[in-house]
């Protein structure tokens with residue numbers, strides 16, 4: 001991936017969610033950590049144009065999000081913190097197909113692509129299951145499959161292991177590790193974060209640390225005071 005933040009800030013009225021940030025992100029994996037409300041989701045949403053900067057600009061693989069938000073959303077797919085808010089169709093396979101059909105794929109091509117996505121995340125057995133019956137881990141995998149099926153070159157995952165038991169956490173981490181696409185992962189799961197080649201720490205809307213996981217996590221413990 002090649003993501004460039006150029007003097008980019010986000011304000012909501014009087015509140016500054018992200019202080020001016022200039023940063024370049026390359027490579028296949030990036031982790032993002034920080035306390036609640038520190039600006040991680042704000043940062044992540046900027047990557048695919050879900051949020052647009054109040055000042056400055058963000059380019060994602062050469063696409064400026066403010067100028068071409070639709071293209072930015074195709075380039076970078078976003079998997080939300082609460083997957084139940086993301087899956088809109090009643091049945092898993094239908095949800096995957098829905099996004100593909102909305103992108104103009106014919107039914108048979110969409111079916112093929114949905115089957116491929118289910119296989120990629122090892123959830124073929126969930127194809128005909130009703131979304132509201134799924135466990136947290138199953139939901140997370142289904143949401144990832146649904147976004148992955150759209151073939152974004154980058155996946156932005158907001159707390160993908162949140163609320164998962166040990167086994168589902170492992171499944172989700174393994175699925176992310178095995179994805180050939182680039183990924184930006186926002187997480188409170190420090191042992192997962194420790195495996196990222198580069199880790200960012202946000203604090204009060206500012207980028208406080210950017211580097212190897214050991215150093216970034218040590219800094220996080222310092223500011224958290226525990």
Ligand SMILES: Nc1ncnc2c1ncn2[C@@H]1O[C@H](COP(=O)(O)OP(=O)(O)OP(=O)(O)O)[C@@H](O)[C@H]1O
Nearest residue numbers: 012015016017034035036037038039040041042043
């Ligand atoms: N739409 C919005 N309107 C007003 N303020 C917002 C909005 N979205 C986020 N904020 C504020 O911006 C700040 C950063 O929020 P953000 O969601 O980026 O934090 P976070 O680090 O992802 O937190 P968490 O770990 O709790 O998910 C917070 O103070 C939040 O209240």
